[in-house]
Amino acid sequence: MTIPRELLSDYRVWIGIAVGVVFLATKLLNQGTPKEKSFSCTKCRKREDHSQRTIQAWWDGKHRFFCSACHQTWIRTKSSTAPSRGSSGCLSLLIVGLVGFGGVTYVALNLHKIEEPNNKGCSDSGDFVYALS
Numbered sequence: 001m002t003i004p005r006e007l008l009s010d011y012r013v014w015i016g017i018a019v020g021v022v023f024l025a026t027k028l029l030n031q032g033t034p035k036e037k038s039f040s041c042t043k044c045r046k047r048e049d050h051s052q053r054t055i056q057a058w059w060d061g062k063h064r065f066f067c068s069a070c071h072q073t074w075i076r077t078k079s080s081t082a083p084s085r086g087s088s089g090c091l092s093l094l095i096v097g098l099v100g101f102g103g104v105t106y107v108a109l110n111l112h113k114i115e116e117p118n119n120k121g122c123s124d125s126g127d128f129v130y131a132l133s
Contacts, residue, residue, distance in 0.1 A: 012108030020101050034058050041067035 038049045042064040050058070054065045066074065 013105060016101060016104035016108055019104070020097060024097065032059070039065045041065065041070055043067075043070040 033055055034050055036050075038047050039054065040047055043066055046067045046069075048067045050065075051068070053071070057065060
């Protein structure tokens with residue numbers, strides 16, 4: 001059974017788009033919360049309930065949390081000693097996503113069937129062989 005090349009190309013492009021959308025959706029819509037309702041401040045050991053700030057830090061992979069008072073102290077000392085970068089990393093994520101999507105699209109559009117097996121007593125599995133042109 002032979003599948004037209006145009007259909008294969010469109011199929012791979014749509015697979016690439018679907019993978020990209022799923023990746024971005026899981027990154028942007030992460031709705032999980034920490035198992036514990038509260039945490040112990042890393043600096044002063046005070047117990048405090050998780051806030052939106054600490055949940056966001058948990059989403060970002062952080063495991064050391066600070067209470068509101070220690071966090072405010074850290075912000076005051078940080079702003080007076082070092083200039084703020086003012087970057088959230090969204091541009092980097094966008095660039096990585098576009099490069100990845102471009103790579104998947106390039107491969108999908110340039111993958112061609114170069115050999116079709118003959119099924120007359122052939123011992124192979126009947127799979128098609130693909131190569132980049």
